[in-house]
Amino acid sequence: EDKVVQSPLSLVVHEGDTVTLNCSYEVTNFRSLLWYKQEKKAPTFLFMLTSSGIEKKSGRLSSILDKKELFSILNITATQTGDSAVYLCAGGSGGSNYKLTFGKGTLLTVNP
């Protein structure tokens, strides 16, 4: 059975800190690794990673995939209170990435 494990499950930091969120996966017919941010409502798409070692960046957020070790990390630098959310990692499998297997998420709380 496909499995995605995220760590830590929760994290409390102060504004300005840098955080690293971890995601390991065991996904049959793996296609890609996706990161989402969820704030009470819909998960919002952040990144999709398909190749090992290529960092994707968007502002203060960046992510990288290691397909050999079946691992991904999401980094957030200079955290802000608006970064407080649950960060979900998902492994995509099947043709054209149709099925996502999610981890439980990391609850990030950024205090002022």
Place this chain on the structure above:
Amino acid sequence: DTGVSQDPRHKITKRGQNVTFRCDPISEHNRLYWYRQTLGQGPEFLTYFQNEAQLEKSRLLSDRFSAERPKGSFSTLEIQRTEQGDSAMYLCASSLDGTAAYQPQHFGDGTRLSIL
């Protein structure tokens, strides 16, 4: 608003009743997905459609659950004879059918189902 739209946002019903949820995907997306999310867990895949064809169903989807996408646009998810364990957030997502590139799924705000 051109995102994924779900209706209703919240449904409260008594155990044993039938409920139906609707999802309108992003207009050019031909793939549509249903997930279920309970407190403290990530979303769990239920089923997906390519156009009007339902191509995959999770074993989580008991025979009390049925999903349709009759014209390849909006979709409905019906739960018959609801049980306490059906209480959850039901999320809909849509994506393009990418052949040259993998297409991310974009989610709606969900329908929260509460069974009394």
